[in-house]
Amino acid sequence: xxxxxxxxxxxxxxxxxxxxxxxxxxxxxxxxxxxxxxxxxxxxxxxxxxxxxxxxxxxxxxxxxxxxxxxxxxxxxxxxxxxxxxxxxxxxxxxxxxxxx
Amino acid sequence: xxxxxxxxxxxxxxxxxxxxxxxxxxxxxxxxxxxxxxxxxxxxxxxxxxxxxxxxxxxxxxxxxxxxxxxxxxxxxxxxxxxxxxxxxxxxxxxxxxxxxxxxxxxxxxxxxxxxxxxxxxxxxxxxxxxxxxxxxxxxxxxxxxxxxxxxxxxxxxxxxxxxxxxxxxxxxxxxxxxxxxxxxxxxxxxxxxxxxxxxxxxxxxxxxxxxxxxxxxxxxxxxxxxxxxxxxxxxxxxxxxxxxxxxxxxxxxxxxxxxxxxxxxxxxxxxxxxxxxxxxxxxxxxxxxxxxxxxxxxxxxxxxxxxxxxxxxxxxxxxxxxxxxxxxxxxxxxxxxxxxxxxxxxxxxxxxxxxxxxxxxxxxxxxxxxxxxxxxxxxxxxxxxxxxxxxxxxxxxxxxxxxxxxxxxxxxxxxxxxxxxxxxxxxxxxxxxxxxxxxxxxxxxxxxxxxxxxxxxxxxxxxxxxxxxxxxxxxxxxxxxxxxxxxxxxxxxxxxxxxxxxxxxxxxxxxxxxxxxxxxxxxxxxxxxxxxxxxxxxxxxxxxxxxxxxxxxxxxxxxxxxxxxxxxxxxxxxxxxxxxxxxxxxxxxxxxxxxxxxxxxxxxxxxxxxxxxxxxxxxxxxxx
Numbered sequence: 001x002x003x004x005x006x007x008x009x010x011x012x013x014x015x016x017x018x019x020x021x022x023x024x025x026x027x028x029x030x031x032x033x034x035x036x037x038x039x040x041x042x043x044x045x046x047x048x049x050x051x052x053x054x055x056x057x058x059x060x061x062x063x064x065x066x067x068x069x070x071x072x073x074x075x076x077x078x079x080x081x082x083x084x085x086x087x088x089x090x091x092x093x094x095x096x097x098x099x100x101x
Numbered sequence: 102x103x104x105x106x107x108x109x110x111x112x113x114x115x116x117x118x119x120x121x122x123x124x125x126x127x128x129x130x131x132x133x134x135x136x137x138x139x140x141x142x143x144x145x146x147x148x149x150x151x152x153x154x155x156x157x158x159x160x161x162x163x164x165x166x167x168x169x170x171x172x173x174x175x176x177x178x179x180x181x182x183x184x185x186x187x188x189x190x191x192x193x194x195x196x197x198x199x200x201x202x203x204x205x206x207x208x209x210x211x212x213x214x215x216x217x218x219x220x221x222x223x224x225x226x227x228x229x230x231x232x233x234x235x236x237x238x239x240x241x242x243x244x245x246x247x248x249x250x251x252x253x254x255x256x257x258x259x260x261x262x263x264x265x266x267x268x269x270x271x272x273x274x275x276x277x278x279x280x281x282x283x284x285x286x287x288x289x290x291x292x293x294x295x296x297x298x299x300x301x302x303x304x305x306x307x308x309x310x311x312x313x314x315x316x317x318x319x320x321x322x323x324x325x326x327x328x329x330x331x332x333x334x335x336x337x338x339x340x341x342x343x344x345x346x347x348x349x350x351x352x353x354x355x356x357x358x359x360x361x362x363x364x365x366x367x368x369x370x371x372x373x374x375x376x377x378x379x380x381x382x383x384x385x386x387x388x389x390x391x392x393x394x395x396x397x398x399x400x401x402x403x404x405x406x407x408x409x410x411x412x413x414x415x416x417x418x419x420x421x422x423x424x425x426x427x428x429x430x431x432x433x434x435x436x437x438x439x440x441x442x443x444x445x446x447x448x449x450x451x452x453x454x455x456x457x458x459x460x461x462x463x464x465x466x467x468x469x470x471x472x473x474x475x476x477x478x479x480x481x482x483x484x485x486x487x488x489x490x491x492x493x494x495x496x497x498x499x500x501x502x503x504x505x506x507x508x509x510x511x512x513x514x515x516x517x518x519x520x521x522x523x524x525x526x527x528x529x530x531x532x533x534x535x536x537x538x539x540x541x542x543x544x545x546x547x548x549x550x551x552x553x554x555x556x557x558x559x560x561x562x563x564x565x566x567x568x569x570x571x572x573x574x575x576x577x578x579x580x581x582x583x584x585x586x587x588x589x590x591x592x593x594x595x596x597x598x599x600x601x602x603x604x605x606x607x608x609x610x611x612x613x614x615x616x617x618x619x620x621x622x623x624x625x626x627x628x629x630x631x632x633x634x635x636x637x638x639x640x641x642x643x644x645x646x647x648x649x650x651x652x653x654x655x656x657x658x659x660x661x662x663x664x665x666x667x668x669x670x671x672x673x674x675x676x677x678x679x680x681x682x683x684x685x686x687x688x689x690x691x692x693x694x695x696x697x698x699x700x701x702x703x704x705x706x707x708x709x710x711x712x713x714x715x716x717x718x719x720x721x722x723x724x725x726x
Contacts, residue, residue: 024709032705099703 008049015042029081029091033074040070104155107147108176108229111190114143115221122215130210134201137214141190141197141221148190152183152588159295161231170286177231177294180591181435184443185228185358187589188450192350193221195568199458200342202564203465213253213340220246220347227355233282233292233363240278240319243355244271247347251339263335270332274322281315285366288312294362301365313371316363324356324408326382331651333405334389337397341461344397349404349457350450357411357446361439364419372420376519379413380526382406385649387533391540392634392646395471396460399541400453403497406530407449410512413527415442417515418597440595441515445508448579452496452505455572459490462565463545466558473545476555477628480546483558485566487546489573494542496576498535499614504579506610513606514599528613535617540625548628 015038022035044063051059085091118140126133161175197217204210223246226239245268252264286292288309289300301308320326325333336348347353360367360375367375383406390402418438464471466483480487496505509531516524550556560566578584582593599606625633635642647653700711 020713024706024713093705096705097703099701 005049005053008053009046012042012046012049015039015045027092027094029084029093029096032093033077033081036077037070037074040066104151104158104178105160105176107151107155108178111144111147111151111186112222112225112229114140114147115218115225119215119218119222122211122218127209127211127215130204130208130214133211133214134204137218138194138197138201140218141194144221144225145190145194148186151178152187152586155588157183159231161293172234173232173293174235175231175293176229178229180589181358181361181439181443182228183586183588184447184592185354186225187586188354188447189221189224189228189351192450192454192572193224193346195571196342196346196350196454196458199345199461199565199568200340202562203342203461204340207340209253213250216246216250216253217342217346220250220352224351224355228358231294233285233294236294236359236362237275237279237282237319240323240355240359241275243352244268244275244323247271247336247352250343250347251336253339253343257338260338263332263338267332267336270329271322274318274320274329277315277318278322281312281318284309284312284315297363298365308366308368310368310370313367314374316366317360317371317375320356320360320412321378322356323359324353324412325405326356326378326409326412327385328651330382330386330405331655334398334401337395337401341397341457341464344401345454345457345461348401349453353404353408354411354446354450357408357415357442360412360415361435361443364415364436364439367419367423369420369423372416372423376413376416376420376523379409379411379416380523380530382409383413383530384409384526384533387530387537388645389648390537391533392632392642393537394474394632396463396473396476396541396545397457397471399473399537400456400460403456403534403538404453406534407445407453407497410509410527410530411442411445411449413523414438414445414512414515417512417519417523418442421515421518435592435595437515437595437597440592441508441511441597443592444596445512448496448504448508448576451572451575451579452493455489455493455569455576456497458565458569458572459486459493462486462561462569463490463558465565466561467554468557470552470554473541474630474632475552476545476550477548477630478546478550478555479558482550482555483560485560486569489566489569490546491542492573493576494538496579498538498618499531499610501611502580504576507580508596510599510606510610511596513610514597514603517599517602517606518597524609528609531610532613532617535614536621539618539621543622543625543627544629546628548626551628551630 019035019038019042022038023032026032026035044066047059047063047066049059051057051063081091084096088096090096115137118136122133122136126136155178157179159175159177159179161173163171164174165172197214200210200213200217204213207213220243223239223242227236227243230236230239248264248268251267252261254260282292285297289297289307291297291300322329333348333353337344339348386402386406386409390399390406393399393402415438418436418441420438422436422438463476463479463483463486466486467476470476492503496503499506499509513524513527513531516527550558582596585593632642634645700707702708
């Protein structure tokens with residue numbers, strides 16, 4: 001079968017959904033972070049697919065931006081998580097809650 | 102000294118005494134008393150000097166300006182204010198001197214004299230004010246002084262209730278007065294008395310009956326006319342000098358003074374109402390006085406009755422002037438009604454203050470016994486009081502040649518000229534006056550003393566008898582025009598003398614007086630222990646004593662109608678205004694706060710969910726749903 005745009009987009013959507021539900025449902029902060037990365041990569045995939053099937057370079061160029069932003073975000077975010085771990089000795093989000101409920 | 106400065110001295114010296122007494126001298130009664138008497142003396146001397154030397158003047162200074170509305174502080178001194186000022190400062194001073202003796206053994210006299218001086222300040226303010234709003238301010242202050250002095254014995258619940266009643270009933274009248282002032286300002290653009298008079302003299306068609314009647318409401322409240330007369334008899338709870346000064350000679354006369362001051366604003370219809378209210382009050386109060394046992398209450402009803410005469414006189418004379426009789430009103434001069442009312446006010450101030458001070462002298466001597474049926478035989482025991490009181494009594498009933506005769510005759514002349522039933526109503530009022538006063542005189546002074554208190558009564562010292570003598574002289578010769586300073590000329594010269602029907606008027610007045618006096622003289626036993634009317638005609642006595650059920654009606658009205666309405670309004674306010682609007686808005690904000698707080702769970706998953714939710718909402722919004 002010919003792999004068309006719709007297949008790429010389906011995979012991208014599936015990845016995005018998995019990443020989204022990972023953010024929503026997992027308790028480990030690092031796993032949530034992985035979910036975020038997964039969502040970013042899903043959007044990257046969608047952009048590349050569009051770029052390929054439209055014959056333009058716009059999507060590909062935009063992917064570079066996304067990767068850069070993702071890298072910066074990971075650096076900062078992981079730094080925060082490490083600092084949080086040092087303070088709280090845990091990375092489980094339900095144990096990180098300091099608000100009285 | 103400039104007349105304006107003199108006027109300010111007259112106005113402010115009692116205030117200074119009041120402030121010093123009230124702030125510093127409450128414990129030191131003797132010093133406070135002397136200070137008040139001194140201030141009253143200063144006002145008297147300055148007042149006499151002003152009257153004898155100054156020409157009429159008007160000064161004013163702007164106090165506040167709010168947009169186009171400006172409130173001025175000003176003095177208006179013309180023959181009318183000169184006469185009223187004369188009455189106030191002279192009678193005021195005499196009563197202050199009397200109070201030195203009367204309140205001698207009262208530990209609270211510092212407070213008393215503070216109140217008296219404050220009253221003098223407020224009353225002089227009413228007399229001299231040049232615009233209606235300033236007059237209203239002083240009017241309210243006079244009401245306040247009255248309240249403070251009526252409730253002087255504040256540990257007596259009846260005194261406190263009387264003070265409240267006086268203030269509240271006055272307030273009802275003042276409400277009408279204030280509405281009148283506002284309407285006048287709206288209709289004429291000014292509340293300055295002189296400006297109003299000139300506006301009206303220029304164009305008589307701008308008058309409105311409503312304004313006149315509303316301003317008259319103020320006089321009804323302050324001067325105890327029907328239906329707002331109910332506070333005056335109760336006001337006798339205050340010390341006797343207070344009753345003499347405030348509730349006989351000056352404050353209650355303020356209503357009459359107001360009418361005379363601003364009389365130009367009355368239309369013919371308003372004057373008709375005024376005439377009949379005055380006449381009705383005159384005879385109603387006469388009937389009420391007949392069954393009273395308390396000497397002060399008799400005199401209180403007598404005051405109400407005489408005020409009715411003054412109000413009727415004002416109405417009658419002004420009506421004649423309005424209808425165009427040249428004999429009664431020349432351009433810019435005072436009309437016959439104003440003159441008669443002011444003349445009666447002056448003579449009344451003398452003899453009523455005398456009667457009250459005489460009653461005070463009796464009460465003081467009999468150790469605060471006020472029931473006339475517990476007195477008796479006082480003519481022998483207190484000769485000076487007896488003679489002076491008798492002079493006042495004769496002046497009040499209109500005995501020929503004494504002051505009251507002339508002023509009452511002037512009023513009857515006006516009534517006769519007006520035609521109609523008013524003349525006979527007022528003449529009957531004179532009969533009643535003679536009747537109840539003779540009753541008082543016979544029962545209190547003759548016969549045998551009825552109780553131990555009356556038995557041991559003896560004449561008071563000079564500080565109390567001298568004022569009586571001075572006032573008695575005034576009551577006797579106060580009808581003579583020539584004794585008054587020229588400053589009062591424009592008023593006293595306008596006092597009407599009966600022209601046609603002179604013989605009839607004099608005959609009717611003397612006959613009414615004679616029938617009333619002789620009837621009471623023979624009916625009531627001298628020094629009786631029991632009221633003969635009550636004994637022989639108990640039904641009639643009870644009917645008279647009911648005083649047409651005004652008080653019961655007001656009690657019922659306040660308890661059943663007004664309280665219920667007030668409770669309904671309170672309910673409305675609690676539910677709607679405080680509840681729904683104020684607390685509702687607060688509650689709504691609180692709910693929003695609660696909702697917002699619910700979002701702050703600290704749960705990251707929850708935050709992500711809401712984030713996503715917000716995203717979807719914004720997307721829907723952008724798509725256009």
